Amino acid sequence: MSMNPEQEALITRVFGSYLMEYHHGDMIQLIADANGESHRPVVVNAMTLFEASMEVGDCFVAYPSDVLSIFDKVLHRRAMELSQNADGTDRTKERRLNVSPHARITGLPVCPELTRDTIPRSRDIGRFLSVTGTVIRTSVTKVLEYEREFICTKCHHVFTVQADFDQFCTFAQLACPKPDGCNSIRFNCLSGGSDPAACRDYQEIKLQEQVQRLSVGSIPRSVVVVLEDDLVDSCKSGDDVTVYGVIRQRWKPFSDGAHCDVELVLKANNIEVNNQQAAATVAMKNVQKDFEDFWNNYKHDPIAGRNQILLSLCPQVFGMYLIKLAVAMVLAGGVQRIDSSGTKIRGECHMLLVGDPGTGKSQFLKYAAKIMPRSVLTAGIGSTSAGLTVAAVRDGGDWHLEAGALVLSDGGLCCIDEFNSIKEHDRISIHEAMEQQSISVAKAGMVCKLNTRTTILAATNPKGQYDPEEPLSVNVALASPLLSRFDLVLILMDTKNPEWDRIISSFILEDRGQCSENSSLWTMEKMKAYFRVIKHLQPQVCDEANSILTRYYQLQRQSDGCNAARTTIRMLESLSRLAEAHARLMFRETVTVEDAVMAVCVMECSMQGGALLGNVHALLSSFPADPGQQYQTQCRILLEGLNLPMLLEKEIRRLARPRTHTPSCGALGSGRFEDHGKLFSDLFELSIPYSTLCDTIFHSRFAIV
Missing domain, CATH: 3.30.1640.10 (mini-chromosome maintenance (MCM) complex, chain A, domain 1)
Incomplete structure (x- = not known):
């Protein structure tokens, strides 16, 4: 019709x-x-x-x-x-x-009849639709002949035949179309594909449903999209795109005794790449004012405001103040720079969580994947190098490049659980993806480079019982080149502390419902909006912050107990990224002394045998009752250890200014755990040895019910 x-x-x-x-x-x-x-x-x-x-x-x-x-x-x-x-x-x-x-x-108007977030079905054949998804496969560009001239061998009538799209663009002419009724079925081709005017560029891509839009337990479906003319090479594997086109069906030419397989394809009329997420930018302007008002309320005590945000990060996990701070800084990320030679220096941070079973590593990975856009959550078991990077797939005699987890999460977050379960030769393939933020492909005659500008958040169990006397590479069975690419490596050791176990038991069995109903915690949507907003900040590092980071790097290099796999030039770049990430987290355009001090504190917790603060137990760190006092203690210890008395004096004078009272966060923002938050906050103040703190805990007068 x-x-x-x-x-x-x-x-x-x-x-x-x-x-x-x-x-x-x-x-x-x-x-x-x-x-x-x-x-x-x-x-x-x-x-x-x-x-x-x-x-x-x-x-x-x-x-x-x-x-x-x-x-x-x-x-x-x-x-x-x-x-x-x-x-x-x-x-x-x-x-x-x-x-x-x-x-x-x-x-197109936003309505179910014209716009889809899922792959169309057979009932949509013949409709013009707008389909949103992720490109997981791209084929090589081909030349398609869409028109050919034939001459009838009987009547010598010359006629033109259009390629039949429904039969994979084959030329199917049953009889001579001359009006006098020749009806001959024998023809000779005149053009033979030599005429460039009858050819056009042709490419096929595979579009997959976006995982974050699917319901729980659903397997993402995919559809082939046909691109022609100027649409060819308009996208690459890993891009989020919106395709406008007509749903068609096609099948191979009929043959005796063979099944007729009919497949749905989307013949594209237009394609838009949504990597920059311009639509989200408009929505961010509406919520940015709320965040500015939030920080104005905490302008006299910004650390308390930051802790309020950290309380909302993975609230189902009790305490773990240090881990939540590190995860928030990694999600915020640093600023990408280009040096004088034109080489790009990545701004994305990578973090590895090493811990005993049951320490909440997977909880952080799942929560982070929900917050960040373009996030992919995978496990090391069964993940090959092709599954993480890119695979060359043969389909119908042609080779296609199919994107892996790191390519699909370009511009977002890639969470890899059970990281040590990845095979050794597969781990080597992600070295370039982590540092150079790209993957060089030379497979099946296809040579190209794909972007992997993603943050990697990985978790792994130690190899057997974690031995603090052994190097980190021995405990986790990971090579030094791979470890050096992680900005942070945090150790979560289960020390079987009876008092801490009582608090965790009380939180899980009695007060989890009260925590989830706490009105002071930010919702998931607000957390998503906040991290989208701060990603657009471009903080600049001041000279004072630079001096702190440089002095700490030099001190680590000179330390006798330094880890050779961690104390490389990459460590200085990691410090700069973490300082910029903390400035973003604090909603600032300038990296201050405060940001540099917090970056050094987190890095000290990541180093095995830190040069200034010694060993730190990250698992038992809880939220401080007085965040300002805790920062002042940390600042004094670090700047004195770095021999920067002038900066210390200036920072103490700044902190001594009169400030309005801000409410204390406590361990969970609830009165029941505030005393315990004060008790365990000493673990992160770092001025008391861990063994002394354990004795204090066991002989404490607090009655923990």
Whole structure:
């Protein structure tokens, strides 16, 4: 069923008027821009077009393929008219015939009939839809012959045959089309594919549903998308895209005794890459004012405001103040820089959690994957190098590149659980992805480079019982080159502390419901919005912060008990990234002394046998009752150890300014655990040896019920 002549005339007239009113300048630019491209797009907003004529909208929904063909013909004719008006010479006319403009539709109304977040089904055949998903596979670009001339061997009638898209673009002519009824079935080809005008660029990609939009337990489905002409090479594996096109079905030519397999394909009319998430930028402006008001309330005690955010990070895990601070800093990330030679220095931070079973490592990974956009959560068991990076897949005789976890999470977060379960030769493949933020592919004759600008948050169990006397590489069975690429490596040791076990038991069995109902905690949506907002901050490191980071790096290099795998030049870059990440977390545009001190504190906890603070027990660190006093203690210890008395004096004077009282966070923001938060906050103040603190805990007068 097709349109009648009256409908075709209406569409031609309305679309021609629409082009002259809304796209006159685009067509003038298209004609004037002589860059050698034979196919040029003109983006048409569907909402504006449908408002001009609802009848055109009805025909577009009912007969999308026919209407799109009319759009291209009208666009080409209007462009020719403008070209002749500008320069009416025959030479110009011939030159302009080689430029083929295409109407690319965008801005469809948001309704279930036209826009989808899931892969269409067979009931959608023939519809024009907007489908959003992630590109997981791209094929090589091919040349497709879509038109061929034949001559009948009986009557010598010459006719043109269009390639049948439904049969994989094959030429199927059953009989001679001459009007006198020759009906011969024997033809000879005249063009034979040698005419470039009858060929076009062709590429197939595979689009998969976005995992974060699926319901629990659903397996993401995929669909093949066909790109032609100027749409070819407009996206790559790992991109989030919105494809506008018509749902078609195609099958291989029939043969005796063979099954006829029919598959759905999306013949693309337009494709938009959504990596920059421009739509989210508009929404961020609405919530940014709320965050500015939040920090204004804590401007006299910003550390307390930061701790309030950390309380909302993975609230189902009790305490673990240090771990939550490190995870928040890693999610915030640093600023990417380009040095004088043009080499990019990554801004994304990587962290490895090493701990005994049951210490909450997987909880942090799952929560972080929910917060960050473009996040992928995978496990080391069964993950190969191809599953993490990129795989060359053969399909129908052709090779395709299929994106792995690191490519799919480009611009987001990749969480890898059971990291030590990845095979040794597979771990080597992610070295380039972690440091250079790219993957060089040379497989099946395809040589290219894919971006992996992602933050890696990994978790692993130690090899047997963790031995503090042994180097980290021995405990976790990971090579030094791989460990040096992690900005932070935090150790979570289960020391079987009776008092701490009582607190955890009380939290899990009695007060978990009260914690989830705590109104002071931020919701998941607010946490997502906050990390989206701070990702756009570009904090600059001040000279005072630079001096702290440089002095600490030099001290670590000179330390007798330093870990050679960790104290490399990458450590200095990690310190800079962590300081920028803390500034982002504090909603600042400048990296201050406070940010540098906190970056050094977190790095000290990551080092085995720190140069200043010694061994720190990260698992038992709880939220301090007085965050300002805790920071002052840390600042004094670190700056005295780094021999920076002038900076210490200046920072103490700043902290001594009068400030308004801000409510204490406590261990969980609830009165029941505030006393215990004060008791265990000493573990992170670091001025008392851990063994002494354990004795204090066991002989404490606090009655923990």
